[in-house]
Amino acid sequence: MKYIDLRSDTVTQPTDEMRQAMHDAEVGDDVYEDDPTINRLEELAAKEVGKEAALFVVSGTMGNQIAIMSHTKMGDEIIVGSNSHIVQNEVGAAARLSGVSYAIVDNPDTKIYKEDVLSKIRTENVHYPDTGLLCLENALANGTVVSLEEMKELYQTAHKNNIPVHLDGARLFNAATYLNVPAKKIAQYTDSVTFCISKGLSSPVGSLLCGSKEFIKKARRMRKLLGGGLRQAGVLASCGIISIEKMVDRLQGDHDNAKYLATKLNKIKGFSVDMDRVQINMVFCKVNREDFDFQEFAEKLLEKGIKTNSGEGNTIRFVTNKDVSKEDIDYVVECIREII
Ligand SMILES: *Cc1c(COP(=O)(O)O)cnc(C)c1O
Numbered sequence: 001m002k003y004i005d006l007r008s009d010t011v012t013q014p015t016d017e018m019r020q021a022m023h024d025a026e027v028g029d030d031v032y033e034d035d036p037t038i039n040r041l042e043e044l045a046a047k048e049v050g051k052e053a054a055l056f057v058v059s060g061t062m063g064n065q066i067a068i069m070s071h072t073k074m075g076d077e078i079i080v081g082s083n084s085h086i087v088q089n090e091v092g093a094a095a096r097l098s099g100v101s102y103a104i105v106d107n108p109d110t111k112i113y114k115e116d117v118l119s120k121i122r123t124e125n126v127h128y129p130d131t132g133l134l135c136l137e138n139a140l141a142n143g144t145v146v147s148l149e150e151m152k153e154l155y156q157t158a159h160k161n162n163i164p165v166h167l168d169g170a171r172l173f174n175a176a177t178y179l180n181v182p183a184k185k186i187a188q189y190t191d192s193v194t195f196c197i198s199k200g201l202s203s204p205v206g207s208l209l210c211g212s213k214e215f216i217k218k219a220r221r222m223r224k225l226l227g228g229g230l231r232q233a234g235v236l237a238s239c240g241i242i243s244i245e246k247m248v249d250r251l252q253g254d255h256d257n258a259k260y261l262a263t264k265l266n267k268i269k270g271f272s273v274d275m276d277r278v279q280i281n282m283v284f285c286k287v288n289r290e291d292f293d294f295q296e297f298a299e300k301l302l303e304k305g306i307k308t309n310s311g312e313g314n315t316i317r318f319v320t321n322k323d324v325s326k327e328d329i330d331y332v333v334e335c336i337r338e339i340i
Contacts, residue, residue, distance in 0.1 A: 004328045005307040009171075009254070009281055009321040012202040017246070018239040027234035030056075031224070037234030041241050045208035048244055049172070049193055050184030053216035055209045056237055058228060060085070060170045063194030063209040065093045066222045067166045068133060070215060071192070074099035076132030079120045082106035084137050085168055097226075100132060110142050111150070117157045134158040137168045138186060139175040143282030146175070148185060155189035164191040170207070174200060174280040177251045191215070200251050200281060201243035202322050205236045250322065254281035257320040257329055264333045268340070283318040287311070289340070297339060304335045 028034035192211035197203035270289035
């Protein structure tokens with residue numbers, strides 16, 4: 001059965017072209033830096049985000065963690081948002097792998113502002129840890145995008161205080177699409193950046209960690225330390241090349257579909273979406289109805305071939321992606337009306 005899957009953009013299936021590219025990929029042993037397809041992907045990724053070098057890693061989590069390991073020393077503190085992937089969804093890895101603690105910024109909009117950075121930076125004092133890194137996210141996990149002006153201000157503030165900036169850009173290309181700029185315009189305000197090819201860009205596996213040559217050399221060593229050295233993984237990298245070259249332009253379609261879905265949900269009694277926050281491919285819908293059972297709602301949708309998360313609190317997250325069409329959204333809304 002074909003499902004309409006709105007749980008995430010990680011569920012995207014590789015395209016036929018990707019499957020063919022996997023079949024045809026020229027490969028080698030990447031620990032010897034001998035895989036021509038991985039080398040091509042890394043060059044392409046670096047160029048795309050305006051950095052000197054890049055490293056292919058198996059996941060966004062691995063990219064972020066290698067970045068933290070490479071930028072910091074044990075005992076440092078990193079400045080990071082309370083709702084960020086690094087704090088919420090990476091199993092506390094920064095504490096475990098890098099031995100750092102978190103200076104958590106907790107704003108209702110989940111953004112980090114200049115004032116937050118200034119207030120969290122540690123001064124020299126025998127009692128304090130050193131501030132080792134500022135970790136930003138763009139797009140944010142709540143589906144909103146940080147502007148170029150804000151990025152610039154944060155970057156300059158951190159650099160004035162000799163603190164490097166890592167960007168978790170899992171959805172960097174969604175943010176760039178929203179801002180209508182090339183990804184490197186955002187990445188210019190970072191020292192390192194991770195982006196996922198396995199989400200809206202539809203590759204089966206992987207992320208790219210990008211930065212200076214020197215930084216990536218260190219990161220390559222850290223990847224090996226984590227057991228993440230790759231061999232003939234050009235099979236996977238071949239998809240990443242297609243992601244970057246051919247799947248970026250279609251992200252606007254996902255964003256349009258998210259807006260379309262949000263507009264339709266807003267017409268249903270008790271359902272509300274803040275349209276100002278529908279900036280990428282994510283729709284956060286609040287449900288305010290008597291006796292509404294989120295679990296049961298998700299189960300009934302599933303019976304109709306629609307996969308969704310059952311929600312957190314009174315909010316359901318819908319994520320549009322390559323494998324969901326506008327017609328699918330019409331069907332989803334029709335089913336929601338029927339169920340309630
Ligand atoms: C998806 C995501 C990641 C990486 O997730 P992996 O499953 O490890 O690839 C990192 N940060 C954010 C904000 C994400 O949405």
